[in-house]
Amino acid sequence: MxxxxxxxxxxxxxxxxxxxxxxxxxxxxxxxxxxxxxxxxxxxxxxxxxxxxxxxxxxxxxxxxxxxxxxxxxxxxxxxxxxxxxxxxxxxxxxxxxxxxxxxxxxxxxxxxxxxxxxxxxxxRKYIVIKKPIKVSEGDKHIYLYPSENMEMSIDYRIDFAHPFLAKQSFSSPFSKDVFRREVVRARTFGFLKDVEMLKANGLARGGGLNNAVVIGDDDILNEEGLRFPDEFVRHKVLDFMGDIALLGHHIIGRFEAYRSGHNMNHRLAVKLLKSQGRFEFSTTGRKKGGSVYVVKPGVPAYVGGAVTA
Ligand SMILES: [Zn+2]
Missing domain, CATH: 3.30.230.20 (lpxc deacetylase, domain 1)
Structure with a gap:
């Protein structure tokens, strides 16, 4: 590649x-x-x-x-x-x-x-190939990164906000351009109405509105057009995760498992990975059967979990 x-x-x-x-x-x-x-x-x-x-x-x-x-x-x-x-x-x-x-x-x-x-x-292209597990956690929040048996990148992301409208959602899929385009890119930023005043008081979210974020009230969303996916929230978390992982500067061959992560933990994982000598190696070629290092599986249903469980 x-x-x-x-x-x-x-x-x-x-x-x-x-x-x-x-x-x-x-x-x-x-x-x-x-x-x-x-x-x-x-x-x-x-x-x-x-x-x-x-x-x-x-x-x-x-x-x-x-x-x-x-x-x-x-x-x-x-x-x-x-x-x-x-x-x-x-x-x-x-x-x-x-x-x-x-x-x-x-x-x-x-x-x-x-x-x-x-x-x-x-x-x-130079890939980062994960050879041994790398983990970050804080309370019950965590990101685990494991070697990939299939020499691909995959992601399993779960959220649980303990909120009547937004409780558990999950997204699990090998990662490819097709999956990204079809399942992830359209998912929007979201926030809770109860946090909006606090954010604005801290000089944040000044440009925020219903045209650029899903706003969650006590038991419903405020956006009249509704959601783009029933589980748009976890899909957006995957989008954010990708953006933070992209700062590693290389594509990753590994299996991510993230639970209730956010920008700070995503960053902590990236920092820990880069310091973890011996847990990853750089590679430009596949190591499995001499084939491509990046296994894209077109046609495989990307989306596994994700019902909104109120
Ligand atoms: Zn975002």
């Missing part, structure tokens, strides 16, 4: 969820082994912020990257779109401190990547 970039640039503008500012992102092609790099085009000298775990400076309610005090917030949906669509290298120019929230999902980013197309570069 070769590394990739996009064929040509695309731009999109909109309000940002937490700052409430209008910003524009322009995603441009870039060369092999450059990874994803954010550039704050509104700041003198256009500082560069590599989209890497080592650049993460905050994980409350969104993932924020920063270098030398220059930050870019809420990168996770765009990062998930680039990772899920298989874009290894790109430059992301943004003219403000936060990526636009758009409709709260990653569907617009994904469609734009589809529109411009993806091209292969000469260098081989």
């Amino acid at each position: 070769k590394q990739t970039t996009i064929n040509k640039s695309f731009s999109i503008s909109g309000i940002a969820l937490h700052s409430g500012l209008d910003t524009t992102v322009t995603v441009k092609p870039s060369g092999e082994d450059t990874g994803i790099v954010f550039i704050r085009s509104d700041i003198a000298g256009s500082p560069h912020i590599p989209a890497l775990t080592s650049s993460v400076v905050a994980t409350s309610y969104a993932t924020t990257l920063g270098v030398d005090g220059v930050t870019v917030a809420t990168v996770e949906h765009l990062m998930a779109a680039l990772y899920g669509m298989g874009v290894d290298n790109a430059v992301v120019m943004v003219n403000g401190p936060e990526i636009p929230i758009l409709d709260g999902s990653a569907v617009a980013f994904t469609e734009l990547i589809d529109d411009v197309g993806i091209r292969k570069l000469d260098a081989a």
